[in-house]
Amino acid sequence: MQAWVIGNWKQNPATSHDVKALLDDLLTAVSTKAQLDGCQLMVAPSLIHLTAVSERIKGSSILSAAQDISAHSASIGAYTGDCSAQQIADAGATWTILGHSERRQYHQESHDCLLQKMTHALTQNLGVIFCIGETQAQYDAKQTLAVIDAQLSVITDLLTQQPELMAGLSERLIVAYEPVWAIGTGKVPTVAEVSATHQHIKQTLASFNTALENMTVLYGGSVNADNADSFAADSMIDGALVGGASLKAESFLAIAQAFSRATAQ
Structure with a gap:
């Protein structure tokens, strides 16, 4: 299976020059x-x-994604400050991140909001990197799998309400498991913990529809050049959604090389 290494730059860098x-x-x-x-x-x-990024990488092997899209409309409308899936696609992106914990926390993104966003993305031919993960309190209370199941229910609702979007969904949807307590904190779950959680995610997705049996599931949360090899070596981990380490080409490529080596074995 192909590995994916995706850099989420967040609100970085500060300038076009950077x-x-x-x-x-x-x-x-x-x-x-x-x-x-x-x-x-x-x-x-x-x-x-x-x-600018999409134009600069055109013709290279690197793809571009948006960090979010509007829930209100797939195309146009009176939604000040929002950017639609159609506009994102026109800007050159082929994917979008949805459901990141920072969006869930700072913008109170709900189940229905994410369902709308996923629908808009897919109808505009954008692939979706769908983020899920538990907080520190939920992890401590051993609620990780229950939280993940609730978050993944967006996909079951999508399939129920928009069955026509099922076609090719396994190639247009990536799930990224990011424990909230591990994002940017330096705290990292063990590879065994991540592997077991990924196995649960894959089994849950397959239970929704047999066409989702081979879904790509990435890990995110303080992934860096030092720990990438250990994550890449596990067959349940299909790549990484990388934050801070993606802001330096050397560390980002080191993570990619770790997963590339693993796929070759």
């Missing part, structure tokens, strides 16, 4: 470093930089 420098480093590294076969790279810049 974005260009990061892309120059990344494109140079991709063109000169070996051991990237079997690993798809993607970056998700902030909206203000999305068009």
